[in-house]
Amino acid sequence: MRPILLQGHERALTQIKFNKEGDLLFSCSKDHVINAWFSHNGERLGTYDGHSGAIWTLDVDSQSRFLVSGSADNTLRLWSVQSGKCLYEWEFPTAVKCVAFNETDDQVVCITEQRMGYQGAVRVFNINRDGDGTAQATEPAHMFNPIGSKATVCAFSYVQNRIVTGHMSGKVAIFDYKTGEEVDNNERAHGDEVTDLQMAPDRTYFITSSKDKAARLHQTKDLKVLKTYTTETPLNSAAIAFGKPYILLGGGQEAMKVTTTSLRQGKFETRFWHKIFEDEVGRVKGHFGPVNTIAVSPTGTCYASGGEDGFVRVHHFDQTYFKAKPYGEWEILD
């Protein structure tokens, strides 16, 4: 499994995403640039320039038409994937930490930081898909301030009007974004900050990773923990593989502690765990800094990881990956 090394960022990667077809890969980093790549050969398609701060988050819609990105320059931007033009810009008092499209691509949720006296806020915008996309409403359709520990990650649930959030304290919660009410929560989902939250294709379950060294699979309906994957390193990202019953976990020593530990110590590998049996099945080495973000192509043929070292590594799975049955024959539904 020889990876394609994407060298388009000068600073740590913050998030990467595949589009629905899996042919394009979007990456954003602290160096203010968003890159779009062809996933099959690693060629760069283009960049989305305009942000003037570290870009924390991005998401692409299922038609690969619009891209949203959130940055430390306190703006949320809507881009045309095809032309690279910025179509619209929302400005907030604080940085944007997480954005996500809904299933039907007509809504975007975003989390802004709790900082400088401003409360952390969750906003939901309606995206006007008619025309060229520049005609957007300035004000959010819904907005609320979650009380208690601040939200770090979020995604739309499959249930209407509901979003799922992960929090600084390790809490995972469901909010009704229309009322701003916390419908359900699991205070002790994790022991430390939730660093990533990725939905399964049908959004009935999702995976969270945390600094408490564990990743967990949750049921979206009632936040019941289905599976737990415990590692020995703080985790920054967790992704669900498609087509195969695996979970991909990435992490490592915190960036600020890296210089004081050896590479051997850092545990900068991407780990593959069996989704059902909660057993580690393999590791992929490569990064020389913590893995910050992992994305799996919806086609299930490749995955990419972005590290603190500024590289994105795209791995196309070998034939052996598809043939291997480390636990024997099982028919496991996705």
Add this chain to the structure above:
Amino acid sequence: MAIPNGTGSNEIDDTIDYSDLEAKFKVVTDESFDNIVVLDGVPIIDNSRRERLLTKISKEFAKRDSTISPNDIIVPWDNATGKSKGYLFLEFKTRADADYAITAMDNVPFDAKHTFRLNRFLDVEKYTEMDPTYVEPELEVYKPGEHLRAWLADSQGRDQYVTYRGDDVTVHWHGKPSQCEVAHTRANWTNLYASWSPQGTYLASLHRQGVCLWAGTSWELRQRFAHPLVKLIDFSPNDSYLATWSHDPVVVPEGSQQGPNYFSLEDQGNNVAIWDIKTGHLLRTFLIESDDKKQLQWPALKWSADEKYVARVTPGQQISVYELPSMGLQAKKSLKIEGVVDFEWCPHGDKDKEEAEKAAKSGKPGKVKENMLAYWTPEVSNQPARVTVISFPSRSVLRQKNLFNVSDCKLHWQNQGDFLCVKVDRHTKTKKSIFCNLEIFRVRDKDFPVEVVEHKDTVLDFSWEPKGERFAIVSSSDPNVGNPGPGITVKTDISFYQLERSKGDFKLLHTLTSRTSNTIRWSPRGRHVVLATVGSSTKSELEFWDLDFNTEEGKKEGTGDSSGIQPLGTADHYGVTDVEWDPSGRYLATSASAWRHTLENGYAIWDFKGQELQKHILDRFKQFLWRPRPRTLLTKEQQRQIRRNLREYSRAFEEEDAAEETNISAELIAHRKRLVDEWNTWRALCEEEISDRKKGKKAERRGEEAKEEIEVWIDEVIGQIEEVVE
């Protein structure tokens, strides 16, 4: 099977019994009459002579150092006769005073006719109210206790080990993968560390108050030794005695518990205590001073192999040998040896032990072999350094050897007591470089012939093969030896030597050059050896070697050719700090302890070939210890028999293994099937829900479009009454 890294329960185990401490420090309020004494045998007097009598009595008491003022004497008066009743009450200040008065004044003549009789006031009451009928004391029913060596009777022949991680102390069983299980676990079992006794009978835990010993299958508390702030402990070879050391000298506060199990005033200021394990009695305490600069040598007291003696060295002066269990100085005098630095008892081999047992059975004590003891003295003005072997208790010198240009010596006995190797670090004339001589005493032969193996480099580690005639050394010519720095890994050579019976000298078998290994660990059964790089931040290699690769088991080995030395495998355990073989020599455990560093703490178990069997990375992991096994009870003949019939036994074992393997895999597959089924049913449910939801949405939408009004008639049955119509 992965054991989850999650932390265990935080339950605080309160099985430790503090009641003795509570009793010890309980504030006693003195409301009793125990300071009052009844004085009998006093002349009967009338009122006029009362004053005189009381002063006389007071004086009489004062003669024997017991103070009682006339004011504290109460005279009971018989009003009918106007005379005293012939006894008095004396009220002393404290109970101790009263006790003293009773011992001092009882049976003391007052005058020709009268003799004092003293009794405690409370006793008078007690004895008058005593029931005169004799009641048979009830016999306590004998309850058979747990067998202290029950773990040896494990049907699968498993070994045990203890781990200490965070606050949890856990005893594990180690066997085949399916048989590894936790035998017992307790939070806060120990406050410092855990330790096995040399025969594996007891598990010792260290607390602020002292040492606790645990044993049996339910790990009951077997014995307690109250040595406050104890830091180091050392068992005698056969689990009979225990030495404890605390940095702080013993203080006996007033009112502390008395008895043979506790320190008394004489022990104040000492810091080492010797205890009898079975009774829990304190045998003796010592003060062992250590310079602040120099580390304390521990064990400070060394036990002879047969537990008859325990000895300590006073550097530069003498070796004091004490008899056990009386702890009296043997022959009432120490061995005065000017300049003595260190000594070692000769261990007893299996042969010696058998002979001793035979002698004990036949009841002929005369034949018992004497103990041996080796010590060395450094060069002092014109006198060469010297290694001496003496027998004990006869104290006769068996062999002495002079050595020159010595900077340090280490005494290494082979574990069967066949050889003594003295590793002599020697300096050149200029004292700039150090080289090494190995002086090997063949103790079993007549006149103790000494072989010398010269080595040009510094020898860092020396290790005898247990029960063997081979040894291994780690040597290095690296200039960095002796000044360890961060990131410096010293290059070392490892050499194996073997005794050549015909010539009677030791021959170099094989040298492995430019390694980083600094630790040699022989398997307890010999033959296999592991070389490890311990305590380095960059290297952590383990090398597994077999020294008799070509020779068949059972054949007379030791042909002296090096072709039998073969590597079996190499492995790596990052950050390894400790390497230990299990008592059977089948497995090796390596651990990275949080006491040394905090990188990747945890432990791993390997087989003798270097295959990893288990690995657990656990933060805050501190200690790993195999439970030692006592010597086998089988005779030589029985052992030979087993070896001869090994084929048959192994067939049975193999069958068992195969059966178990299929059993496990069946179990595992069933478990997995359950998991998969659970998951699949759940997924099916989810899919159903989603499709329902979609349909619902569509229906909603259609409903909105059509805006049909639908009337629904609802029939509701409110109640049914059945009546019988006649």
